[in-house]
Amino acid sequence: MRYVVCFALLLWLLSGCTKETTPPDENRLQEIRFMLDSTKCMNRMEDLDFLIVDAALADTAFAGGMPPGIPDSLMRCPVSQAAYVCSVTTTFCRIECLSGHGVLEDEY
Numbered sequence: 001m002r003y004v005v006c007f008a009l010l011l012w013l014l015s016g017c018t019k020e021t022t023p024p025d026e027n028r029l030q031e032i033r034f035m036l037d038s039t040k041c042m043n044r045m046e047d048l049d050f051l052i053v054d055a056a057l058a059d060t061a062f063a064g065g066m067p068p069g070i071p072d073s074l075m076r077c078p079v080s081q082a083a084y085v086c087s088v089t090t091t092f093c094r095i096e097c098l099s100g101h102g103v104l105e106d107e108y
């Protein structure tokens with residue numbers, strides 16, 4: 001009886017070795033990559049927005065435009081390195097990634 005169990009176990013193990021694994025769906029992988037890139041980019045845009053709004057609110061004479069002192073490294077998409085398109089007024093900030101990762105709009 002013990003040999004029968006061992007033989008059955010051996011057959012079960014061998015059958016597991018011959019199963020083909022399904023390759024991951026490339027479209028799904030691309031979706032996941034894009035989602036991760038977009039999240040990374042949006043995090044950078046939020047950091048940039050925070051600095052812009054902080055500088056704008058601290059400056060009582062702020063008349064719009066990019067406040068001085070914003071690091072150049074924050075003005076670019078961390079994935080594509082493309083420069084963000086920014087529109088900053090006295091009450092509104094809009095940051096857009098031209099790589100398609102999204103737009104951040106903030107009213108203050």
Ligand SMILES: [Zn+2]
Pocket residue numbers: 041077078079080097098099100101102
């Ligand atoms: Zn981006």
